[in-house]
Amino acid sequence: xxxxxxxxxxxxxxxxxxxxxxxxxxxxxxxxxxxxxxxxxxxxxxxxxxxxxxxxxxxxxxxxxxxxxxxxxxxxxxxxxxxxxxxxxxxxxxxxxxxxxxxxxxxxxxxxxxxxxxxxxxxxxxxxxxxxxxxxxxxxxxxxxxxxxxxxxxxxxxxxxxxxxxxxxxxxxxxxxxxxxxxxxxxxxxxxxxxxxxxxxxxxxxxxxxxxxxxxxxxxxxxxxxxxxxxxxxxxxxxxxxxxxxxxxxxxxxxxxxxxxxxxxxxxxxxxxxxxxxxxxxxxxxxxxxxxxxxxxxxxxxxxxxxxxxxxxxxxxxxxxxxxxxxxxxxxxxxxxxxxxxxxxxxxxxxxxxxxxxxxxxxxxxxxxxxxxxxxxxxxxxxxxxxxxxxxxxxxxxxxxxxxxxxxxxxxxxxxxxxxxxxxxxxxxxxxxxxxxxxxxxxxxxxxxxxxxxxxxxxxxxxxxxxxxxxxxxxxx
Numbered sequence: 001x002x003x004x005x006x007x008x009x010x011x012x013x014x015x016x017x018x019x020x021x022x023x024x025x026x027x028x029x030x031x032x033x034x035x036x037x038x039x040x041x042x043x044x045x046x047x048x049x050x051x052x053x054x055x056x057x058x059x060x061x062x063x064x065x066x067x068x069x070x071x072x073x074x075x076x077x078x079x080x081x082x083x084x085x086x087x088x089x090x091x092x093x094x095x096x097x098x099x100x101x102x103x104x105x106x107x108x109x110x111x112x113x114x115x116x117x118x119x120x121x122x123x124x125x126x127x128x129x130x131x132x133x134x135x136x137x138x139x140x141x142x143x144x145x146x147x148x149x150x151x152x153x154x155x156x157x158x159x160x161x162x163x164x165x166x167x168x169x170x171x172x173x174x175x176x177x178x179x180x181x182x183x184x185x186x187x188x189x190x191x192x193x194x195x196x197x198x199x200x201x202x203x204x205x206x207x208x209x210x211x212x213x214x215x216x217x218x219x220x221x222x223x224x225x226x227x228x229x230x231x232x233x234x235x236x237x238x239x240x241x242x243x244x245x246x247x248x249x250x251x252x253x254x255x256x257x258x259x260x261x262x263x264x265x266x267x268x269x270x271x272x273x274x275x276x277x278x279x280x281x282x283x284x285x286x287x288x289x290x291x292x293x294x295x296x297x298x299x300x301x302x303x304x305x306x307x308x309x310x311x312x313x314x315x316x317x318x319x320x321x322x323x324x325x326x327x328x329x330x331x332x333x334x335x336x337x338x339x340x341x342x343x344x345x346x347x348x349x350x351x352x353x354x355x356x357x358x359x360x361x362x363x364x365x366x367x368x369x370x371x372x373x374x375x376x377x378x379x380x381x382x383x384x385x386x387x388x389x390x391x392x393x394x395x396x397x398x399x400x401x402x403x404x405x406x407x408x409x410x411x412x413x414x415x416x417x418x419x420x421x422x423x424x425x426x427x428x429x430x431x432x433x434x435x436x437x438x439x440x441x442x443x444x445x446x447x448x449x450x451x452x453x454x455x456x457x458x459x460x461x462x463x464x465x466x467x468x469x470x471x472x473x474x475x476x477x
Contacts, residue, residue, distance in 0.1 A: 001025065001269070003290040004281075004308070008301035008323030011273035011294040015119035020322075026123045026292070027192065027268035030259055030280050032133040032251060033116075036062060036109040062108040064092075071115055083148045084114045091141065109138065114145050116273065121149055123271070126189035129156075129263040132181040133251070139179040150183040157182040161255060163236035180259075192263055200226035232258065247277035247303070256283035264289055278304030285312055298324055298341050302348020316459040324349075331453050332422065335394030343369050343392040346420050349456055351467065352390050368408060372418065375466040376440040388416035388464055397425040402432035406448050416447050418462050423452040440465050 001022075007014050014020050076085040091107035117132075124130060130150065134142050139158075147155065159180040168174050184191040199215065201223045215223050234254050237244050243253060256279050264270055266288040272280035275293035277300060284291040285308055295301055305319055324345055325331035335342040352370030370390035375383040389412065391405055402419060409417040415438055419429050429450030437444040442465060451462045461467050 001290075001292075002320040004285070004314075004319040005292045006275075006281075006301055006304060006319060006321045007292075007294040008296070008298050008321070009294060010296050012116050012119075014294050015116060015123060015273065021119075021123045021271075021292070023122050024125045025269065026271045027125055027128050028260065028264040028289075029120055029124060029128070029130040029271045029273070030133070030256065031120075031131070031273050032249065032276065032280075033113065033274045034109075035135050036106060036138045062105050062112065064105040064108045068105075068108050068111055071111055075111070075114065081114075081118065081148075084118075084145065087141070087144050087148065088114070106138065106141065110141055110145060113142065114149070117145060117149050120271075120273065121185065124185045126186050127191045128185045129191055129193075130183050130185075131159075131259050131263070132183075133178060134181065135178045136175070139181070143181060146181055146183055150185070151187070153187045154183045154185065155181070156184060157230045160231045162231065162233050165236040165238050182263075192265060192268070194262055194265070196228045196258065196262055197225035198228045199223040234258070245277050245303070245307075247300070250277050251279050253279060253283050253286075256280050257287065260284055260287050260289060275304060276300060278307050281308060282311060297344065297348075299344040299348040302345060302350075306349070306351050325457070328422070328454060328457065331457065332394075339394050342394045346370075346392045346453070346456065347390060350390060350418075350420065350451075350462070368412065371414075372462070372464070372467065374464045376415070376438075377442065377465065378440065383466070386415040388418050388462070389414055390418050390420060393419065393421040393425065397421045397428045399428060399432040402429050402448070406434045409447065416445065416449070416464065418449055418451050420451050420453065420456065423454045426450045426452055 007020070072085060072088060075081045075088070088107050088111045091105075091110055095105060095107060120130060132142060132146060143155075143158075157180075159182060160177050161180060162177045164176060199217065201221060215225065217223065232255070234252055237250055237252050241252075244250070260270060260280075260283050264287075267290065269290045269292065270280065270284040271292045271294075273294045275281065275295040278293060281291045281293045281304065293304055295304070301321065301324055305321060308314060308319060309316065325334055331342070331345075334345065347370035350370070350372060352372050368389050369392045372388045372390055374386060374388065376386050378384055389405070389409055391401075391408075393401065397419065405417045405419055409415075419433075421429065429448075433446070433448040433450065436447040438447055439445070445463055445465065449463055
């Protein structure tokens with residue numbers, strides 16, 4: 001198995017594929033799945049232009065349908081999983097008093113989680129552990145699901161992660177914590193757990209206490225190191241955090257580093273089946289673990305790959321990626337099959353900070369698919385942040401489309417526009433594009449330029465000065 005592996009797919013498909021994830025092959029699983037929050041979550045970068053409609057990253061609203069009914073019948077038919085079916089049916093009974101399954105359905109959410117958690121137990125080693133990240137919306141129901149799959153005796157902790165970011169309410173106490181359910185695969189097998197310490201302060205210090213404590217913090221307070229509790233006070237990612245990628249539900253690196261240090265060792269395999277923007281695999285790479293990330297979004301997969309390559313200086317072939325194009329034929333096949341996913345894939349790979357509108361639709365956005373951030377050095381030697389519009393064409397490029405891109409650049413008051421298309425369409429872009437340029441201290445750059453999918457697959461960058469990339473918790477250019 002490769003040391004670094006990414007899948008753009010529903011994790012259910014990968015987890016049920018023995019050839020992809022053999023039984024007993026993973027040391028640690030961390031998952032941050034949808035929480036049944038009844039919310040829509042958007043891809044990053046919806047705030048620069050008030051008229052832009054963001055593209056949805058995922059939908060955390062669940063309904064009962066034919067597919068759920070089939071899954072429930074399958075779970076009910078297997079004696080090993082009938083208890084899971086009973087939990088789902090209990091949720092159905094509760095919902096009938098609220099209008100039945102035609103409305104939003106907790107039972108559908110629990111069933112979809114259960115059929116994904118079952119194969120996670122299969123792929124986990126006897127010495128392995130799993131951490132399920134959730135919140136009080138459904139943590140008490142998920143605890144029943146986890147007990148049924150992993151066993152009550154294999155439960156170890158309900159970790160409470162407390163933070164202070166987000167909104168407040170005048171009708172209840174501030175809801176400022178998530179829940180992380182920690183289970184091991186087997187109580188009979190030794191499992192990896194590396195004990196961690198945390199500062200323990202005392203406000204009633206006896207004489208000579210500071211000599212006993214031996215540790216002093218930046219504020220001059222003395223403390224001892226005590227066994228870490230199951231209540232964790234780790235700052236969430238705020239609006240001004242250097243870690244912030246703008247991706248919905250992004251978790252801080254410090255949180256994942258604590259989990260990975262506790263329940264794995266160097267060289268172990270860490271799996272995240274709901275990988276999002278890749279914080280888990282980033283932490284795993286930094287801590288010298290092997291890793292597997294799965295996300296259903298092609299945009300997220302491209303973002304993760306760029307994040308890890310740029311943060312750790314890895315070559316383009318150091319990460320094995322399945323489910324996204326690796327050749328021109330595969331890229332053309334995706335463009336024919338699903339132009340929306342093709343646009344998302346391109347924007348993720350090129351490094352766009354986010355996407356506007358519903359891909360492929362027409363409207364006042366003028367065909368903006370993404371925004372690429374770069375820095376221009378002006379004569380005063382200051383780095384000035386600027387943006388290039390990314391527009392993606394998976395088929396023919398017309399002269400009008402190229403001219404319209406220039407109008408869109410002017411409309412949105414950005415510096416440049418990039419038309420991404422296949423090489424056989426590049427001549428149209430070159431013939432019709434504006435010859436206008438912009439300058440910095442290093443030279444001139446085209447305001448409108450073509451960028452081929454062939455160059456995208458070769459891991460080259462558009463002709464822009466200092467394209468923004470992420471490295472660790474800081475920006476590099």
